[in-house]
Amino acid sequence: SAVISQKPSRDICQRGTSLTIQCQVDSQVTMMFWYRQQPGQSLTLIATANQGSEATYESGFVIDKFPISRPNLTFSTLTVSNMSPEDSSIYLCSVRTGNYGYTFGSGTRLTVV
């Protein structure tokens, strides 16, 4: 299965600022996915990122708040913009990997103060 590296692993940010999370995969993949996991909750898909096209956002998530870049087949970034304490969550990227379903990164634990 693919190996995913996410950076940063955690951060504490001031409200009103933005944080960019990076996701690097050790193989080329067509689709990359970004999830949010709020404290004590399950995972919710934010958007799907395809290389060479705009990301597709799920209901409740907008590009202005969560802009995504996908410059090549091994890399993507998710930015959490104009943060508020309600954005405190774990953010995870994921890719589909052959017979092993979908592989997830270790996540970025974000705390907004």
Add this chain to the structure above:
Amino acid sequence: DAKTTQPPSMDCAEGRAANLPCNHSTISGNEYVYWYRQIHSQGPQYIIHGLKNNETNEMASLIITEDRKSSTLILPHATLRDTAVYYCVSGTDSWGKLQFGAGTQVVVTP
């Protein structure tokens, strides 16, 4: 996308089999059932997945009912390291949109 329903928690004795149920009565014909687990808020770890046939790998077995409305994940010999939140997830194999349920907190006790 199908919604999955799981019990919120269950306990299991070390060395015994753990049977984790999941209901997915609205699953469509092209949606798979995936199982993941998450330990201490790390990234979810893939366990197993299937479409309609029962599946087995080195970690677990997946039993899917004939009508595909429910399934059971079986951990044959639970260890303390199997303590985690287990998610039953539905999704197609091609589009990649996974619908996570609320998960079952499994606690394995000595």
